[in-house]
Amino acid sequence: MNFQTTIQPSGHQFSIADNETILEAALKNGYTLPYSCRDGVCGVCKGKVLQGEVDHGHGSALTEAEKKAGMALFCCAKPQSDLIIECQEVNAVRDIQVKTMPCRVHSMEKPAEDVMVLKLKLPANERLQFLAGQYIDILLKDQKPRSFSLANAPHTDEFLELHIRNISGGAFTHHVFEEMKERDILRFKGPLGTFFLREDSDKPIIFVASGTGFAPIKAIIEHALYIGIKRPMHFYWGARKLSDLYMLEMAKQWEAQGIQFTPVLSDALPEDHWQGRTGFVHCAVLEDYSDLSAHVVYACGAPVVVEAAHTDFTSTRGLPNDAFFSDAFTFAPKTPIAAP
Missing domain, CATH: 3.10.20.30 (Beta-grasp domain)
Incomplete structure (x- = not known):
């Protein structure tokens, strides 16, 4: 019917x-x-x-x-x-074609013990058109797709960059960290999602990321800098310990280009000698901004962080509901990995 x-x-x-x-x-x-x-x-x-x-x-x-x-x-x-x-429709993605494509693992780097940066190479003469902040689904035989945000901006599209955290009990992340090799072949579908920069606004931007939620925020910030957006931008990146801020120097370098940066640690180790902000990352935003009614927020990371940010920003700081854009990372339970 x-x-x-x-x-x-x-x-x-x-x-x-x-x-x-x-x-x-x-x-x-x-x-x-x-x-x-x-x-x-x-x-x-x-x-x-x-x-x-x-x-x-x-x-x-x-x-x-x-x-x-x-x-x-x-x-x-x-x-x-x-x-x-x-519902407010999203029009910017309408003309972007969603494709199912093969790709080859070009490089694997670990900027932290539990984070793998994968760079994927598309077939010769192929490019993926996408908006900064969108994600792709890695397709596995007889398995639920695994979703990962693209960490590169569209203007640097020679490789597709993924930031993958090693999740306890995660079958695909175990495969990535223990079995995957450079030149392995994967299949993916994308781009997907509606988490991307709304360029038609002139409101100041607050970015909130936890852990590898940094990946799509990185893509959006790099895109914003590339196209010359002059709106005030303040990036908050939360993690447990210092090594979890796995591209800290990159984020610091953005400050020279006008991006205000506030790293926040919730459980700093003694050896971190941390002198910066502590606690939950969205609480640092609450401490710094008494009124968010004229801002837009882009939040990405663990669902509990994104949900807390949305609730507190809209209920106590006047952020309009339609000025909060988010991508919450969810994790699939461990099941055997079959060949793609």
């Missing part, structure tokens, strides 16, 4: 089958709604159902109070009637 869905305020309409999610059907019909994890965890795709009924599915990033208020996770919700939904 098919239902008709209308997006407000654009008025765009599309048909959706009862076994499709709202996000799947919208993307299939050329309408890009905000999304990231596509698994109901990050909450980026949250929107309002103004009219009609949905099956909410398995998503965990929605409270019962939000459901009663008409909210839904569009990556999980399926229609049970015709729908009118409220």
